[in-house]
Amino acid sequence: MTAPLRLVALETSPPAFSTEAAASMAREIFGVDGTAHPLYGERDQNFRIKTASGPGIIFKILGPNEDPGSVEFQTEALGHIAMMDPTLPVPRVRRTVSGEAYTRITDERGVPHIVRALNFQPGRVMDGVQPSPALLRHAGSTLARLNLALGNFFHPAAGQRIVWDLRRIVDLRPSAKLIDDAETRKLIEAVLDRFIAFLPDLSRLRHQMVHNDLHPGNMLVDDDATQITGLLDFGDMIHAPLLFDVAVTAAETVGEMPPLDYAAQIVAGYNAVLPLRDEEFPALFEAIIARHALAATIHAWRRHNDPAGAEKLGALSALGAPAIDAHLSAGRDAVVAKFRAAAAAKPGVTNLAERRFHALGRGLELSYQEPLHLVRGEGVFLYTPDGTRYLDAYNNVPSVGHGNRKVAQAIARQMETLCTNTRYLHESIVDYAERLTATMPDGLDTCLFVNSGSEANDAAYRIAKIVTGKTGAIVMEHAYHGVTDVVAALSPYYGPFAQPLATFVQTLPSPDTGADPAEAARRAIAALQASGHGVAMLLIDSAFVSNGIVNVPEGWFAAVAEEVRKAGGLVVGDEVQSGFGRLGDEFWGFATHGVEPDLVTLGKPMANGHPTGAVVARRELLKTFTDKIDFFSTFGGNPVSAAAALATLEELQSRDLQGNARATGQKLREGIAVLNHPALGEVRGKGLMVGVQVNGNAALAKGIANAMRRNRVLIGTEGPQGNVLKIRPPLPFGAEHVEIFVEALRASLD
Structure with missing residues (x-):
């Protein structure tokens, strides 16, 4: 039986020179006098030439079918890597005594072979070492450095049709029928078909030169097995999706831990040096299981056509079905989430809670009895x-949604372009103000931008005092409106730190107590007037969150608002929690109560987490304020905040x-x-x-x-x-x- 197509490295046919002949050639061709010790090679015959002093060389006799262009490709690539990152532990080409990168010899049958040499790299092969998380991360980071060094390199031979290129699965798919075990064959065929269907998505990812074979057998480690000291065998290099390199290392690095844990550590190390793109995480899952399926298929072909070549592939093939099962049982979404979280996490973080207490103090509350360490959000x-x-x-x-891409991209684009204050002309803040006020009732048409809901409520109180000439404020019992000194006084929130009410503040009972709203408002107004403060404003959170998210009787808010306006006060709708469509029936919480405020305050969800706040006011009210107060916020309404808020509003509206x-x-x-x-x-x-x-x-x-x-x-x-x-x-x-x-x-x- 033959392969469907001629692919490099499908058939293995390494030469068979004696150790004596290898030692003699090394001495004559490269001027290195030593003893020859055989090493494994899939297609080449490899020897380490040990010398009396010095590290010696790796002497390579290539198979008769190897292309000289491939040798030149490797030679130029290794030289380029050494130039781009001199400390990367890659082999250095040893030239012949006449200064050539390689030469040719013939065997006893007259068949020509290319011979070449590399300087020997000290260390022990990682294969067989029980890798620690630190070693796995170092392997990932070293691979990333290699990819960075190869990022601006190309060679025509990089298009070689090599069997270990995952894109050749299309050619090898018929050979999967040679897998003997029926259940394994069914699993492998399903993964191969899955990857063939995935190929169009693969073509849209980042491509560059990749090693394509950096498994533990091609990596050297130090004596303590904590660092990678050598990267070997560049014979499978191709121009391909960048993530192929991560997939090979992640798939074939094994030990006592579950395979997903090894892969996650490699991803963490890699991403710390060369960040993976969002679309590469799910592709990595597909590539890892496809690599296992490919190895099992090649092994099956070799068992039937090249038994000697199959022998060395047996251990890798045996990993395939269990590793694929582990990935599929966990599910792509969960595995991708694990990879993303590993990429986002900082390695070596220990005792984070204690470090936090030391750096931030113990007064900053943590949610839950078992504090939660979060590194990423999605949706x-x-x-x-x-x-x-x-x-x-x-x-x-x-x-x-967490990690909303449109908002993040809007922030990044604007931050790369311009971020300054609102004393200069800029389109984005005007665009947003127009889009925002279009969602409000007629008359609420002018915006004052700040950085948070707390600042918005603080500004609203200042506006109300200037407009009305009064200082009194009415809020709900247990209300919460923010953290500035004045707004904290407007927030008689429950808890051990509750303070006596300030003299300029009066409260209303919760709507679920059954108290008459108009009568309660009149009592609060009378108290403020009696104390000489009068009524500047009513500040209401339309969702009544701190009251327990109560169901509000129809007309309750409107009745209170009417009494406040009779007393000359402004009605302020705090939409920090209830606005932007959260209550479902209306875009703004105050509309669910049939009330049109004089001022509306915004914060929290306004820009999906970017610190942004605003007061939306009736034009004449804001004019009265700004005629008397030179109000300016350095960061309020800056172009980046405006871009984030605009992208958030577009997402809210376009996705309903x-x-x-x-x-x-x-x-x-x-x-x-x-x-x-x-x-x-x-x-x-x-x-x-x-x-x-x-x-x-x-x-x-x-x-x-x-x-x-x-x-x-x-x-x-x-x-x-x-x-x-x-x-x-x-x-x-x-x-x-x-x-x-x-x-x-x-x-x-x-």
Whole structure:
């Protein structure tokens, strides 16, 4: 039986010269006098020539079918690598006594062979060494350095049709039928077919010169097995997708740990030097399993056609089916997530919590009894350094999803171009202001940009004081509006650090207490007037989050707003948590209450995590303020922030994430209610702002949240007594995520 096509390295036919002949040729051709010791070679006959002093050389007698162009290719490549990165441990070409990179000899039958030599590299072969994580990362980083050095090199021979090129799977596919075991054959054929279908995607990835064979048998390590000291055998170099090199090393580095753990460490080391692109992570999964399938297929062909050549490939072929099973059982998404997390993690991070306490102080709270170390986010999921995936049902800041590519690209493009302040003309801030105010009621048409929701609420209070000439403010009991000194006074939040109300602040009871809203507003107004402050503003979070995400009686907010306006105060809608479509029915939370504020404050999700905030005002109000106050924020509304906010708004609108919040929020509340568990009470909220009353104290609510964390779903707690589960995921949260959430909650309650 013959191969479907003539491919380099399919048939192995190394020469068979004696050690005495090799030693003699080394002495005569290269001037190196020593004893010859045979080494393995798939297509070449290799010897180490040991000398009485010095490291000696590797003497190579090439097979009769080897192309001189391939030898020239390797010679030039090694010279280029040495020039680009002189410290890379690659072989150095040893020239003949006449100064040539190679020459020719003939065997006893008159068949010509190319002979060449390389300086010997000290170290022991990594194959057989139990690799530590540090060694694996060093292997990855060394490979990345090699790829960087080869990035600007090309040679015509790089197009050789070599059997170990994964793209040749198309040619080798018929040979898979030679695999004897039926189950293994079925598995290998399925992976080969899978990779053939993947080839169009592969062609769109980064291509360059790659080693294509950097497995442990072609790497040398130091005596302690902590460092790579040598990279060997450049005979399989080709121009191919860059990730082929990562795939080979990741696939063929094995030991006592699961194969995925080895691969993740190699990816971590590689990415620290040469970052992989987003689209290369899933391609890496496909290439790794394809490499195993290719090895099994070549082994099967050789067993039938080249038994001597098959012998050395047996151990690698035996890895194939178990390694493929490990990858497929874990699933591509999980493996890719593990690789991404490994790439994002900083190696060697230990005692991170203690380091954090030392650097940041112990007063900065950590979520959960078992603090969570996160290194990457994607969509509605977050990942730890080992690739463990958590469903994020808590973080409302990345409103259009963690790692949103369009937002990230907008930030990067603008940062590379210009980032300055708003005292210069620039289109992006004007574009965003126009797009933003178009979503607001008529009259809310002018923007003041700052950097956070706290700053926005601080600015809103300043505007209200200037416009009204009063200083009093009305907020909700247990309200939270931010962290500046003034805004903290407007935030009588629950907890051990709650302070007595400032004299310029009055509060309203929560809407779920049944208190008459108009009467409560009149009492607060009277108190402010009696103290001489008067009423400057009413500041309301439209989702009533810190009150426990309560269901608000129809007309409640409007009744309070009417009384405040009668007293001459402004109505300020704090949309930091409730805005941008989160409540589903309306784009802005205040609209769900039938109220049109005088000022609207924005922050958190406005730019998907980029620090951005704003006050949207009626034009005449902002003019009154700026006529009297020279207000300026250095970073507020800078071009990068504007680009991030604009990309976020475009994502919200083009993907109809408001509609998704409405539909998915309904499914989520229904799914929680169906559990009908005695620990859970009323399920409240709108869209993807959900509160679940816990029939117990704060400790029970915290216990449920910690159990959810152990079940890989993240939520928080809220409310005056801390006994409300707070659920406010990124807005791409869909029906499939509701199922994960509900099952995790069921398990946590049990």
